[in-house]
Amino acid sequence: MRAVITVLGCDRVGIIAAVTAVLAESNANILDISQTIVSDLFTMIMIVDLSASNIDFQTLHARLTGKGQDLGMEIRLQREEIFRSMHRI
Amino acid sequence: MFNRNEIVETITMIEQENLDIRTITMGISLRDCSAESSAAARRRIYDKVTSRAGKLVQTGRDIEREFGIPIINTRISVTPISMVAESSDETDYARFAETLDAAAKAVGVNFIGGFSALVHKGYTKGDHLLVQALPQALATTSRVCASVNVATTKAGINMDAVRDMGRVIKEAARLTADQGGLACAKLVVFANVPEDNPFMAGAFHGVGEPECVINVGVSGPGVVARAVKSTQGADFGAVSEAIKKMAFKITRMGQLVAQEASQRLQVPFGIVDLSLAPTPAIGDSVAHILEEMGLEKCGCPGTTAALALLNDAVKKGGVMASSYVGGLSGAFIPVSEDAGMIDAVLCGALTLEKLEAMTCVCSVGLDMIAVPGDTSAATISAIIADEVAIGVVNQKTTAVRIIPAPGRVVGDVVEFGGLLGSGPVMKVNAFSAEAFIGRGGRIPAPLHSLRN
Numbered sequence: 001m002r003a004v005i006t007v008l009g010c011d012r013v014g015i016i017a018a019v020t021a022v023l024a025e026s027n028a029n030i031l032d033i034s035q036t037i038v039s040d041l042f043t044m045i046m047i048v049d050l051s052a053s054n055i056d057f058q059t060l061h062a063r064l065t066g067k068g069q070d071l072g073m074e075i076r077l078q079r080e081e082i083f084r085s086m087h088r089i
Numbered sequence: 090m091f092n093r094n095e096i097v098e099t100i101t102m103i104e105q106e107n108l109d110i111r112t113i114t115m116g117i118s119l120r121d122c123s124a125e126s127s128a129a130a131r132r133r134i135y136d137k138v139t140s141r142a143g144k145l146v147q148t149g150r151d152i153e154r155e156f157g158i159p160i161i162n163t164r165i166s167v168t169p170i171s172m173v174a175e176s177s178d179e180t181d182y183a184r185f186a187e188t189l190d191a192a193a194k195a196v197g198v199n200f201i202g203g204f205s206a207l208v209h210k211g212y213t214k215g216d217h218l219l220v221q222a223l224p225q226a227l228a229t230t231s232r233v234c235a236s237v238n239v240a241t242t243k244a245g246i247n248m249d250a251v252r253d254m255g256r257v258i259k260e261a262a263r264l265t266a267d268q269g270g271l272a273c274a275k276l277v278v279f280a281n282v283p284e285d286n287p288f289m290a291g292a293f294h295g296v297g298e299p300e301c302v303i304n305v306g307v308s309g310p311g312v313v314a315r316a317v318k319s320t321q322g323a324d325f326g327a328v329s330e331a332i333k334k335m336a337f338k339i340t341r342m343g344q345l346v347a348q349e350a351s352q353r354l355q356v357p358f359g360i361v362d363l364s365l366a367p368t369p370a371i372g373d374s375v376a377h378i379l380e381e382m383g384l385e386k387c388g389c390p391g392t393t394a395a396l397a398l399l400n401d402a403v404k405k406g407g408v409m410a411s412s413y414v415g416g417l418s419g420a421f422i423p424v425s426e427d428a429g430m431i432d433a434v435l436c437g438a439l440t441l442e443k444l445e446a447m448t449c450v451c452s453v454g455l456d457m458i459a460v461p462g463d464t465s466a467a468t469i470s471a472i473i474a475d476e477v478a479i480g481v482v483n484q485k486t487t488a489v490r491i492i493p494a495p496g497r498v499v500g501d502v503v504e505f506g507g508l509l510g511s512g513p514v515m516k517v518n519a520f521s522a523e524a525f526i527g528r529g530g531r532i533p534a535p536l537h538s539l540r541n
Contacts, residue, residue: 057155077157086342
Protein backbone atom coordinates (compact mmCIF):
# COMPACT_ATOMS: atom_id res chain seq x y z
CA MET A 1 0.00 0.00 0.00
CA ARG A 2 1.23 3.47 -0.87
CA ALA A 3 0.51 6.59 1.14
CA VAL A 4 1.13 10.32 0.92
CA ILE A 5 2.65 12.21 3.85
CA THR A 6 2.35 15.98 3.95
CA VAL A 7 4.14 18.13 6.51
CA LEU A 8 3.28 21.78 7.02
CA GLY A 9 4.52 24.36 9.50
CA CYS A 10 7.26 26.84 10.48
CA ASP A 11 10.69 25.94 9.15
CA ARG A 12 13.24 24.64 11.66
CA VAL A 13 16.19 22.30 11.84
CA GLY A 14 15.56 18.55 11.78
CA ILE A 15 12.05 18.21 10.37
CA ILE A 16 12.95 15.71 7.68
CA ALA A 17 15.21 13.81 10.09
CA ALA A 18 12.39 13.49 12.61
CA VAL A 19 9.80 12.31 10.08
CA THR A 20 12.11 9.88 8.28
CA ALA A 21 13.22 8.39 11.63
CA VAL A 22 9.60 7.39 12.32
CA LEU A 23 9.36 5.89 8.84
CA ALA A 24 12.64 3.98 9.16
CA GLU A 25 11.56 2.50 12.51
CA SER A 26 8.39 1.17 10.92
CA ASN A 27 10.21 -0.07 7.80
CA ALA A 28 8.31 2.25 5.46
CA ASN A 29 10.13 2.90 2.18
CA ILE A 30 10.28 6.48 0.84
CA LEU A 31 9.59 6.58 -2.93
CA ASP A 32 9.53 10.30 -3.52
CA ILE A 33 10.22 13.38 -1.47
CA SER A 34 9.94 17.08 -2.25
CA GLN A 35 10.23 20.10 -0.05
CA THR A 36 9.84 23.87 -0.43
CA ILE A 37 9.80 26.91 1.81
CA VAL A 38 7.50 29.80 0.96
CA SER A 39 7.89 32.80 3.30
CA ASP A 40 9.05 30.65 6.25
CA LEU A 41 6.30 28.08 5.71
CA PHE A 42 7.82 24.64 5.33
CA THR A 43 5.93 22.16 3.16
CA MET A 44 7.08 18.66 2.45
CA ILE A 45 5.34 15.98 0.41
CA MET A 46 6.49 12.39 0.59
CA ILE A 47 5.20 9.29 -1.14
CA VAL A 48 5.90 6.12 0.82
CA ASP A 49 5.45 2.42 0.29
CA LEU A 50 3.99 0.68 3.35
CA SER A 51 3.83 -2.85 1.96
CA ALA A 52 6.79 -4.02 4.05
CA SER A 53 5.89 -1.90 7.06
CA ASN A 54 6.10 -3.64 10.45
CA ILE A 55 3.17 -1.71 11.95
CA ASP A 56 -0.40 -1.17 10.74
CA PHE A 57 -1.66 2.02 9.11
CA GLN A 58 -3.49 3.32 12.19
CA THR A 59 -0.40 2.95 14.39
CA LEU A 60 1.81 4.76 11.90
CA HIS A 61 -0.86 7.45 11.59
CA ALA A 62 -0.85 7.92 15.37
CA ARG A 63 2.97 8.02 15.53
CA LEU A 64 3.25 10.64 12.79
CA THR A 65 0.49 12.76 14.30
CA GLY A 66 2.28 12.53 17.66
CA LYS A 67 5.58 13.53 16.06
CA GLY A 68 3.81 16.48 14.43
CA GLN A 69 2.62 17.64 17.84
CA ASP A 70 6.18 17.37 19.24
CA LEU A 71 7.50 19.47 16.36
CA GLY A 72 4.60 21.94 16.37
CA MET A 73 3.84 21.00 12.75
CA GLU A 74 0.90 19.45 10.95
CA ILE A 75 1.70 15.97 9.65
CA ARG A 76 -0.85 14.07 7.59
CA LEU A 77 -0.76 10.47 6.40
CA GLN A 78 -3.32 9.58 3.74
CA ARG A 79 -3.72 6.52 1.55
CA GLU A 80 -2.68 7.24 -2.00
CA GLU A 81 -6.02 6.19 -3.50
CA ILE A 82 -7.73 9.44 -2.56
CA PHE A 83 -5.33 11.41 -4.77
CA ARG A 84 -5.42 8.82 -7.52
CA SER A 85 -9.21 8.75 -7.65
CA MET A 86 -9.43 12.53 -7.75
CA HIS A 87 -6.71 13.31 -10.28
CA ARG A 88 -6.38 10.23 -12.50
CA ILE A 89 -9.02 8.63 -14.70
CA MET B 90 3.06 9.58 -9.37
CA PHE B 91 1.24 12.80 -8.53
CA ASN B 92 2.60 16.24 -8.88
CA ARG B 93 2.81 18.60 -6.00
CA ASN B 94 -0.07 20.80 -7.15
CA GLU B 95 -2.50 17.89 -7.27
CA ILE B 96 -1.69 16.87 -3.72
CA VAL B 97 -1.93 20.44 -2.47
CA GLU B 98 -5.24 20.94 -4.31
CA THR B 99 -6.85 17.90 -2.67
CA ILE B 100 -5.69 18.93 0.79
CA THR B 101 -6.85 22.53 0.25
CA MET B 102 -10.28 21.29 -0.84
CA ILE B 103 -10.61 19.29 2.35
CA GLU B 104 -8.99 21.65 4.85
CA GLN B 105 -10.09 25.06 3.61
CA GLU B 106 -13.11 24.52 1.38
CA ASN B 107 -15.08 22.04 3.50
CA LEU B 108 -15.01 19.18 1.00
CA ASP B 109 -16.43 16.17 2.76
CA ILE B 110 -18.44 13.02 2.46
CA ARG B 111 -21.75 14.19 3.85
CA THR B 112 -23.15 10.77 4.61
CA ILE B 113 -22.60 7.05 4.31
CA THR B 114 -26.12 5.68 4.56
CA MET B 115 -26.84 1.99 5.00
CA GLY B 116 -30.19 0.95 3.59
CA ILE B 117 -31.69 -2.04 5.40
CA SER B 118 -34.78 -3.93 4.30
CA LEU B 119 -37.20 -4.61 7.15
CA ARG B 120 -39.65 -6.52 4.97
CA ASP B 121 -38.91 -9.73 6.87
CA CYS B 122 -39.60 -8.11 10.26
CA SER B 123 -43.40 -8.08 10.08
CA ALA B 124 -45.20 -10.02 12.80
CA GLU B 125 -48.69 -10.30 14.17
CA SER B 126 -47.59 -9.12 17.56
CA SER B 127 -46.29 -5.58 17.78
CA ALA B 128 -43.67 -6.55 20.37
CA ALA B 129 -42.31 -9.31 18.14
CA ALA B 130 -42.16 -7.02 15.09
CA ARG B 131 -40.36 -4.33 17.05
CA ARG B 132 -37.88 -6.82 18.48
CA ARG B 133 -37.12 -8.13 14.96
CA ILE B 134 -36.59 -4.56 13.71
CA TYR B 135 -34.24 -3.72 16.58
CA ASP B 136 -32.26 -6.93 16.14
CA LYS B 137 -31.92 -6.58 12.39
CA VAL B 138 -30.87 -2.92 12.44
CA THR B 139 -28.33 -3.39 15.22
CA SER B 140 -26.81 -6.53 13.71
CA ARG B 141 -26.61 -5.15 10.15
CA ALA B 142 -25.29 -1.73 11.11
CA GLY B 143 -23.19 -2.73 14.12
CA LYS B 144 -19.91 -1.86 12.38
CA LEU B 145 -21.17 1.05 10.28
CA VAL B 146 -19.97 3.92 12.48
CA GLN B 147 -16.54 2.39 13.15
CA THR B 148 -16.06 1.66 9.44
CA GLY B 149 -16.84 5.30 8.64
CA ARG B 150 -14.26 6.44 11.18
CA ASP B 151 -11.61 4.07 9.83
CA ILE B 152 -12.09 5.28 6.25
CA GLU B 153 -12.02 8.88 7.42
CA ARG B 154 -8.68 8.37 9.17
CA GLU B 155 -7.00 6.35 6.43
CA PHE B 156 -7.96 8.59 3.52
CA GLY B 157 -7.96 11.88 5.39
CA ILE B 158 -11.41 12.82 4.09
CA PRO B 159 -13.99 13.91 6.68
CA ILE B 160 -17.09 11.73 6.83
CA ILE B 161 -19.67 13.89 8.56
CA ASN B 162 -22.51 11.43 9.11
CA THR B 163 -23.19 7.73 9.11
CA ARG B 164 -26.89 6.97 8.88
CA ILE B 165 -29.45 4.24 8.31
CA SER B 166 -32.51 4.11 6.10
CA VAL B 167 -35.15 1.39 6.41
CA THR B 168 -38.21 0.08 4.59
CA PRO B 169 -41.19 2.45 5.06
CA ILE B 170 -42.51 1.53 8.50
CA SER B 171 -46.14 1.72 7.37
CA MET B 172 -45.49 -1.48 5.37
CA VAL B 173 -43.57 -3.29 8.09
CA ALA B 174 -45.99 -2.42 10.90
CA GLU B 175 -49.17 -2.94 8.93
CA SER B 176 -49.68 -6.62 9.66
CA SER B 177 -49.18 -6.17 13.41
CA ASP B 178 -51.86 -5.59 16.02
CA GLU B 179 -50.31 -2.22 16.98
CA THR B 180 -52.50 0.88 16.78
CA ASP B 181 -49.93 3.38 18.09
CA TYR B 182 -47.09 3.47 15.54
CA ALA B 183 -45.10 5.91 17.69
CA ARG B 184 -43.91 2.76 19.44
CA PHE B 185 -42.19 1.69 16.20
CA ALA B 186 -40.48 5.08 16.10
CA GLU B 187 -39.22 4.47 19.65
CA THR B 188 -37.76 1.15 18.49
CA LEU B 189 -35.98 2.82 15.56
CA ASP B 190 -34.67 5.54 17.88
CA ALA B 191 -33.30 2.94 20.30
CA ALA B 192 -31.64 0.99 17.46
CA ALA B 193 -30.06 4.18 16.08
CA LYS B 194 -28.70 5.04 19.53
CA ALA B 195 -27.35 1.52 20.00
CA VAL B 196 -25.29 1.62 16.79
CA GLY B 197 -24.34 5.31 17.16
CA VAL B 198 -25.85 6.81 13.99
CA ASN B 199 -27.27 10.33 14.29
CA PHE B 200 -30.36 9.74 12.13
CA ILE B 201 -32.46 6.81 10.98
CA GLY B 202 -34.87 7.45 8.11
CA GLY B 203 -37.89 5.45 7.06
CA PHE B 204 -40.71 6.30 9.43
CA SER B 205 -42.46 6.74 6.13
CA ALA B 206 -45.53 6.04 4.02
CA LEU B 207 -46.16 6.12 0.27
CA VAL B 208 -49.70 7.41 -0.16
CA HIS B 209 -49.64 9.09 -3.58
CA LYS B 210 -52.78 7.25 -4.67
CA GLY B 211 -54.40 6.54 -1.32
CA TYR B 212 -54.03 5.22 2.21
CA THR B 213 -53.81 1.65 3.42
CA LYS B 214 -54.58 0.83 7.05
CA GLY B 215 -50.89 1.04 7.96
CA ASP B 216 -50.42 4.35 6.12
CA HIS B 217 -53.28 5.87 8.11
CA LEU B 218 -51.85 4.76 11.43
CA LEU B 219 -48.39 6.02 10.50
CA VAL B 220 -49.56 9.49 9.42
CA GLN B 221 -51.69 9.72 12.55
CA ALA B 222 -48.66 8.84 14.72
CA LEU B 223 -46.24 11.28 13.04
CA PRO B 224 -46.48 14.29 15.42
CA GLN B 225 -46.11 12.16 18.55
CA ALA B 226 -43.38 9.97 17.01
CA LEU B 227 -41.26 12.95 15.95
CA ALA B 228 -41.78 14.84 19.20
CA THR B 229 -40.75 11.94 21.44
CA THR B 230 -37.74 10.63 19.48
CA SER B 231 -34.53 12.42 18.59
CA ARG B 232 -33.01 10.43 15.71
CA VAL B 233 -36.01 9.25 13.70
CA CYS B 234 -36.73 10.94 10.37
CA ALA B 235 -40.05 10.68 8.58
CA SER B 236 -41.32 11.19 5.06
CA VAL B 237 -44.62 10.89 3.23
CA ASN B 238 -44.89 10.69 -0.55
CA VAL B 239 -48.16 12.37 -1.52
CA ALA B 240 -47.82 12.58 -5.31
CA THR B 241 -46.17 11.04 -8.36
CA THR B 242 -46.21 11.93 -12.04
CA LYS B 243 -47.83 8.56 -12.72
CA ALA B 244 -50.54 8.75 -10.02
CA GLY B 245 -51.22 12.47 -9.66
CA ILE B 246 -51.65 14.22 -6.32
CA ASN B 247 -53.45 12.75 -3.32
CA MET B 248 -55.08 15.94 -2.05
CA ASP B 249 -56.53 14.17 1.00
CA ALA B 250 -52.97 13.39 2.07
CA VAL B 251 -51.88 16.96 1.26
CA ARG B 252 -54.68 18.26 3.52
CA ASP B 253 -53.71 15.82 6.30
CA MET B 254 -50.01 16.74 6.12
CA GLY B 255 -50.83 20.41 6.79
CA ARG B 256 -52.53 19.34 10.04
CA VAL B 257 -49.75 16.89 10.93
CA ILE B 258 -47.09 19.58 10.51
CA LYS B 259 -49.05 22.04 12.68
CA GLU B 260 -49.48 19.42 15.39
CA ALA B 261 -45.81 18.37 15.25
CA ALA B 262 -44.83 22.03 15.68
CA ARG B 263 -47.21 22.43 18.63
CA LEU B 264 -45.78 19.38 20.42
CA THR B 265 -42.23 20.76 20.10
CA ALA B 266 -43.09 24.44 20.61
CA ASP B 267 -40.31 24.85 23.19
CA GLN B 268 -37.76 23.84 20.52
CA GLY B 269 -39.11 26.11 17.79
CA GLY B 270 -41.15 23.30 16.21
CA LEU B 271 -38.10 21.05 15.77
CA ALA B 272 -40.19 17.93 14.99
CA CYS B 273 -41.11 19.47 11.62
CA ALA B 274 -37.42 19.58 10.63
CA LYS B 275 -37.46 15.76 10.66
CA LEU B 276 -40.48 15.41 8.34
CA VAL B 277 -40.45 15.71 4.54
CA VAL B 278 -43.49 15.68 2.25
CA PHE B 279 -42.52 14.43 -1.23
CA ALA B 280 -43.61 14.16 -4.82
CA ASN B 281 -41.79 11.49 -6.89
CA VAL B 282 -39.70 10.42 -3.91
CA PRO B 283 -36.48 8.53 -4.82
CA GLU B 284 -36.06 5.12 -3.17
CA ASP B 285 -32.28 5.30 -2.73
CA ASN B 286 -31.73 8.80 -1.36
CA PRO B 287 -28.99 8.78 1.31
CA PHE B 288 -29.77 12.27 2.65
CA MET B 289 -31.96 13.01 5.67
CA ALA B 290 -34.65 13.72 6.54
CA GLY B 291 -36.10 12.12 3.38
CA ALA B 292 -34.15 8.85 3.24
CA PHE B 293 -35.89 5.48 3.27
CA HIS B 294 -35.05 2.06 1.85
CA GLY B 295 -37.34 1.57 -1.14
CA VAL B 296 -39.29 -1.58 -1.89
CA GLY B 297 -37.25 -2.29 -5.04
CA GLU B 298 -33.96 -2.12 -3.14
CA PRO B 299 -31.86 -5.15 -2.12
CA GLU B 300 -31.63 -6.63 1.37
CA CYS B 301 -28.92 -4.19 2.43
CA VAL B 302 -27.07 -1.49 0.49
CA ILE B 303 -24.55 1.33 0.92
CA ASN B 304 -25.40 4.74 -0.57
CA VAL B 305 -23.11 7.74 -0.29
CA GLY B 306 -23.81 11.48 -0.45
CA VAL B 307 -20.94 13.86 -1.20
CA SER B 308 -20.76 17.55 -0.63
CA GLY B 309 -18.62 20.49 -1.58
CA PRO B 310 -20.31 23.85 -2.16
CA GLY B 311 -17.11 25.61 -1.00
CA VAL B 312 -15.02 23.86 -3.64
CA VAL B 313 -17.50 24.68 -6.40
CA ALA B 314 -17.67 28.32 -5.23
CA ARG B 315 -13.89 28.56 -5.63
CA ALA B 316 -14.10 27.06 -9.12
CA VAL B 317 -16.74 29.62 -10.12
CA LYS B 318 -14.71 32.44 -8.58
CA SER B 319 -11.75 31.49 -10.76
CA THR B 320 -13.89 32.18 -13.87
CA GLN B 321 -14.60 35.82 -12.97
CA GLY B 322 -15.54 37.80 -16.07
CA ALA B 323 -15.65 34.71 -18.33
CA ASP B 324 -18.81 33.60 -20.14
CA PHE B 325 -21.22 30.87 -18.98
CA GLY B 326 -19.55 28.18 -21.06
CA ALA B 327 -16.44 28.66 -18.92
CA VAL B 328 -18.49 28.67 -15.69
CA SER B 329 -20.19 25.43 -16.63
CA GLU B 330 -16.88 23.77 -17.56
CA ALA B 331 -15.29 24.81 -14.25
CA ILE B 332 -18.22 23.39 -12.23
CA LYS B 333 -18.22 20.13 -14.22
CA LYS B 334 -14.52 19.54 -13.58
CA MET B 335 -14.92 20.17 -9.87
CA ALA B 336 -18.05 18.01 -9.62
CA PHE B 337 -16.11 15.20 -11.27
CA LYS B 338 -13.35 15.40 -8.66
CA ILE B 339 -15.79 15.56 -5.76
CA THR B 340 -17.78 12.60 -7.04
CA ARG B 341 -14.70 10.45 -7.61
CA MET B 342 -14.01 10.84 -3.91
CA GLY B 343 -17.57 9.74 -3.14
CA GLN B 344 -17.20 6.73 -5.41
CA LEU B 345 -13.96 5.72 -3.69
CA VAL B 346 -15.49 5.98 -0.21
CA ALA B 347 -18.64 4.14 -1.31
CA GLN B 348 -16.64 1.24 -2.74
CA GLU B 349 -14.38 1.08 0.27
CA ALA B 350 -17.32 1.10 2.72
CA SER B 351 -19.18 -1.49 0.66
CA GLN B 352 -16.16 -3.81 0.64
CA ARG B 353 -15.39 -3.46 4.35
CA LEU B 354 -19.00 -3.95 5.42
CA GLN B 355 -19.61 -6.67 2.81
CA VAL B 356 -22.73 -4.90 1.67
CA PRO B 357 -23.36 -4.06 -2.01
CA PHE B 358 -22.71 -0.52 -3.23
CA GLY B 359 -25.93 1.20 -4.35
CA ILE B 360 -25.40 4.73 -5.60
CA VAL B 361 -23.52 7.97 -5.13
CA ASP B 362 -25.83 10.95 -4.74
CA LEU B 363 -24.34 13.94 -6.56
CA SER B 364 -26.05 16.59 -4.48
CA LEU B 365 -24.31 19.75 -3.38
CA ALA B 366 -25.38 19.89 0.26
CA PRO B 367 -24.60 23.09 2.16
CA THR B 368 -24.04 23.46 5.91
CA PRO B 369 -24.32 26.56 8.10
CA ALA B 370 -20.48 26.73 8.19
CA ILE B 371 -18.79 29.69 6.51
CA GLY B 372 -17.68 28.79 2.99
CA ASP B 373 -20.13 25.89 2.63
CA SER B 374 -23.03 27.70 0.96
CA VAL B 375 -24.89 27.06 -2.30
CA ALA B 376 -26.18 30.67 -2.23
CA HIS B 377 -22.58 31.90 -2.35
CA ILE B 378 -21.92 29.88 -5.53
CA LEU B 379 -24.83 31.67 -7.22
CA GLU B 380 -23.51 35.00 -5.97
CA GLU B 381 -20.05 34.19 -7.37
CA MET B 382 -21.69 34.01 -10.80
CA GLY B 383 -22.47 37.71 -10.54
CA LEU B 384 -25.66 38.06 -8.51
CA GLU B 385 -25.63 40.73 -5.81
CA LYS B 386 -27.71 38.52 -3.51
CA CYS B 387 -29.22 35.09 -3.86
CA GLY B 388 -32.90 35.61 -4.70
CA CYS B 389 -32.47 38.58 -7.02
CA PRO B 390 -33.57 38.29 -10.68
CA GLY B 391 -31.24 35.83 -12.42
CA THR B 392 -31.11 33.42 -9.48
CA THR B 393 -33.25 30.72 -11.11
CA ALA B 394 -31.09 30.75 -14.26
CA ALA B 395 -27.89 30.61 -12.19
CA LEU B 396 -29.23 27.66 -10.19
CA ALA B 397 -30.32 25.87 -13.38
CA LEU B 398 -26.79 26.14 -14.75
CA LEU B 399 -25.25 24.98 -11.46
CA ASN B 400 -27.58 22.01 -11.10
CA ASP B 401 -27.02 20.82 -14.65
CA ALA B 402 -23.24 21.22 -14.56
CA VAL B 403 -22.97 19.31 -11.26
CA LYS B 404 -24.84 16.37 -12.81
CA LYS B 405 -22.83 16.42 -16.04
CA GLY B 406 -19.53 16.45 -14.17
CA GLY B 407 -20.57 13.95 -11.53
CA VAL B 408 -22.26 11.33 -13.64
CA MET B 409 -19.02 10.36 -15.41
CA ALA B 410 -17.23 9.92 -12.08
CA SER B 411 -19.41 7.24 -10.56
CA SER B 412 -20.54 3.85 -11.79
CA TYR B 413 -24.04 4.32 -10.32
CA VAL B 414 -25.66 7.65 -9.65
CA GLY B 415 -29.01 8.10 -7.91
CA GLY B 416 -30.85 9.63 -5.01
CA LEU B 417 -31.66 13.30 -5.39
CA SER B 418 -28.51 14.37 -7.28
CA GLY B 419 -28.58 18.14 -7.72
CA ALA B 420 -28.14 21.29 -5.66
CA PHE B 421 -29.90 21.50 -2.29
CA ILE B 422 -31.28 24.85 -1.18
CA PRO B 423 -32.26 24.37 2.47
CA VAL B 424 -32.66 27.85 3.90
CA SER B 425 -31.72 27.28 7.54
CA GLU B 426 -28.68 25.15 6.65
CA ASP B 427 -27.02 27.64 4.31
CA ALA B 428 -25.38 30.82 5.61
CA GLY B 429 -25.87 32.61 2.26
CA MET B 430 -29.57 31.73 2.07
CA ILE B 431 -30.12 32.95 5.64
CA ASP B 432 -28.44 36.28 4.79
CA ALA B 433 -30.49 36.59 1.62
CA VAL B 434 -33.77 36.09 3.52
CA LEU B 435 -32.78 38.50 6.28
CA CYS B 436 -31.94 41.31 3.85
CA GLY B 437 -35.16 40.78 1.89
CA ALA B 438 -33.58 39.44 -1.32
CA LEU B 439 -35.00 35.93 -1.06
CA THR B 440 -38.72 35.25 -0.70
CA LEU B 441 -40.82 32.10 -0.45
CA GLU B 442 -42.15 32.67 -3.99
CA LYS B 443 -38.63 32.96 -5.44
CA LEU B 444 -37.61 29.78 -3.63
CA GLU B 445 -40.58 28.03 -5.21
CA ALA B 446 -39.39 29.12 -8.65
CA MET B 447 -35.88 27.90 -7.84
CA THR B 448 -37.21 24.45 -6.96
CA CYS B 449 -38.34 24.04 -10.58
CA VAL B 450 -34.70 23.72 -11.65
CA CYS B 451 -32.91 22.10 -8.72
CA SER B 452 -33.03 18.84 -6.91
CA VAL B 453 -35.36 19.17 -3.97
CA GLY B 454 -37.86 21.78 -2.94
CA LEU B 455 -38.92 24.12 -0.16
CA ASP B 456 -36.45 22.86 2.38
CA MET B 457 -36.04 23.93 6.01
CA ILE B 458 -38.32 26.95 5.69
CA ALA B 459 -39.48 28.56 8.93
CA VAL B 460 -42.82 30.37 8.65
CA PRO B 461 -44.90 32.28 11.24
CA GLY B 462 -46.46 30.11 13.95
CA ASP B 463 -49.95 31.33 13.11
CA THR B 464 -49.78 30.02 9.51
CA SER B 465 -52.89 27.86 9.10
CA ALA B 466 -52.87 24.14 8.33
CA ALA B 467 -54.73 24.89 5.07
CA THR B 468 -52.05 27.36 3.97
CA ILE B 469 -49.30 24.82 4.71
CA SER B 470 -51.25 22.23 2.72
CA ALA B 471 -51.61 24.68 -0.15
CA ILE B 472 -47.85 25.39 -0.13
CA ILE B 473 -47.30 21.61 -0.28
CA ALA B 474 -49.83 21.31 -3.14
CA ASP B 475 -48.02 23.97 -5.18
CA GLU B 476 -44.66 22.35 -4.61
CA VAL B 477 -45.72 18.79 -5.45
CA ALA B 478 -47.54 20.07 -8.55
CA ILE B 479 -44.17 21.36 -9.80
CA GLY B 480 -42.69 17.91 -9.25
CA VAL B 481 -45.59 16.02 -10.83
CA VAL B 482 -45.75 18.15 -13.97
CA ASN B 483 -41.97 18.35 -14.45
CA GLN B 484 -41.38 14.65 -13.69
CA LYS B 485 -38.92 15.45 -10.94
CA THR B 486 -38.63 15.06 -7.19
CA THR B 487 -39.89 17.96 -5.11
CA ALA B 488 -40.33 18.14 -1.37
CA VAL B 489 -41.49 20.38 1.43
CA ARG B 490 -39.89 20.60 4.85
CA ILE B 491 -41.59 23.54 6.52
CA ILE B 492 -41.64 24.63 10.15
CA PRO B 493 -44.53 26.81 11.39
CA ALA B 494 -42.53 27.94 14.43
CA PRO B 495 -44.97 28.42 17.34
CA GLY B 496 -45.16 31.98 18.65
CA ARG B 497 -42.69 33.28 16.06
CA VAL B 498 -43.31 36.08 13.57
CA VAL B 499 -41.63 37.31 10.38
CA GLY B 500 -38.13 38.56 11.17
CA ASP B 501 -37.51 36.18 14.09
CA VAL B 502 -34.76 33.58 13.75
CA VAL B 503 -35.43 30.04 14.99
CA GLU B 504 -32.44 28.02 16.24
CA PHE B 505 -32.54 24.32 15.39
CA GLY B 506 -28.93 23.55 16.24
CA GLY B 507 -26.19 21.52 14.56
CA LEU B 508 -26.51 20.77 10.85
CA LEU B 509 -30.12 21.98 10.88
CA GLY B 510 -28.87 25.52 11.48
CA SER B 511 -31.11 28.49 12.20
CA GLY B 512 -34.09 29.58 10.14
CA PRO B 513 -35.25 33.15 9.60
CA VAL B 514 -39.07 33.21 9.72
CA MET B 515 -40.29 33.95 6.18
CA LYS B 516 -43.35 35.90 5.08
CA VAL B 517 -46.27 33.82 3.80
CA ASN B 518 -49.01 35.13 1.48
CA ALA B 519 -51.92 35.92 3.84
CA PHE B 520 -54.82 35.09 1.48
CA SER B 521 -56.68 31.86 2.20
CA ALA B 522 -56.78 28.52 0.30
CA GLU B 523 -59.12 26.96 2.87
CA ALA B 524 -61.91 26.11 0.40
CA PHE B 525 -59.43 24.76 -2.17
CA ILE B 526 -57.79 22.40 0.33
CA GLY B 527 -61.22 21.45 1.74
CA ARG B 528 -62.20 19.78 -1.56
CA GLY B 529 -60.06 16.67 -1.08
CA GLY B 530 -59.84 13.77 -3.54
CA ARG B 531 -57.11 13.41 -6.13
CA ILE B 532 -55.68 15.72 -8.76
CA PRO B 533 -55.39 13.41 -11.80
CA ALA B 534 -52.01 12.53 -13.28
CA PRO B 535 -50.89 14.86 -16.08
CA LEU B 536 -51.31 13.86 -19.71
CA HIS B 537 -47.61 13.19 -20.19
CA SER B 538 -47.76 10.43 -17.54
CA LEU B 539 -49.37 8.28 -20.25
CA ARG B 540 -46.16 7.38 -22.02
CA ASN B 541 -46.78 3.72 -22.74
